[in-house]
Amino acid sequence: MSQAKQTHGALFIIGAGPGIGLAVAERFGREGSKIVLSSRNPKRLDPLVAALVGKGIDAHGLVLDATDAAALRTAMRNADRMTGGLTAVLYNAANVRQQDLSAMTDAEVEGDVAVNITGALHAIRAAQALFAASGGTILVTGGGLAVTPHASYASLGLGKAALRNLVQGLAAPLAAQDIRIGIATIATLVAAGSPEALGAAEAIWSLATAEAAPGAAPWEITYPTA
Numbered sequence: 001m002s003q004a005k006q007t008h009g010a011l012f013i014i015g016a017g018p019g020i021g022l023a024v025a026e027r028f029g030r031e032g033s034k035i036v037l038s039s040r041n042p043k044r045l046d047p048l049v050a051a052l053v054g055k056g057i058d059a060h061g062l063v064l065d066a067t068d069a070a071a072l073r074t075a076m077r078n079a080d081r082m083t084g085g086l087t088a089v090l091y092n093a094a095n096v097r098q099q100d101l102s103a104m105t106d107a108e109v110e111g112d113v114a115v116n117i118t119g120a121l122h123a124i125r126a127a128q129a130l131f132a133a134s135g136g137t138i139l140v141t142g143g144g145l146a147v148t149p150h151a152s153y154a155s156l157g158l159g160k161a162a163l164r165n166l167v168q169g170l171a172a173p174l175a176a177q178d179i180r181i182g183i184a185t186i187a188t189l190v191a192a193g194s195p196e197a198l199g200a201a202e203a204i205w206s207l208a209t210a211e212a213a214p215g216a217a218p219w220e221i222t223y224p225t226a
Helices: 003-007 020-030 042-054 069-083 106-130 154-175 195-209
Strands: 010-014 034-039 059-063 088-091 136-143 179-186 220-223
Touching: 010 020, 010 069, 020 034, 020 042, 020 088, 020 195, 034 042, 034 069, 042 059, 059 069, 069 106, 088 106, 106 136, 106 154, 106 179, 136 154, 136 195, 154 179, 154 220, 179 195, 195 220
Parallel strands: 010 034, 010 088, 034 059, 088 136, 136 179, 179 220
Antiparallel strands: none
């Protein structure tokens, strides 16, 4: 199976926003991919879909709380039906909180773990089930905090480190099922419409479509590279 050809089909972005999510959608959409965006907030989702459609991209939106496993499985089936068959899924959801861990409430800790880790587990399991028959690509937006932690972003760093560990551990067994999984470690701040958003999107495109560089982990790409 050609991974490059495969990822051009249809992409489901879980946790789409105006930064990396929209930039990735545009990058894949330029190559002819059908796009489904999801977000918990329809007021945030609708303008993103409209922006993609305005650029001639076949795009749809689904309101989704990724921490709800049953809802996520249903949304993935719907996205698969809407596009005629998903070929790639990107988990891009994250609670970005700059706060000392000791100052966080119990609810904040639990909520951040639910989005930053648990939602990704649900998404990967659902994608694995969807791609079991025909193969596919599972992508995860990682972060530099996974390898260079900072006390002020404890819950986000924990999530990114957990996802990096998970992807590394799953890469080989999923490859045996003709499912590719990879994480893009984005080691910089990314604002909506910024050069960094475009760079992150290009990194995720490369992760999905290109062979790993010599000496690089086939399951990870880092942006910026330096």
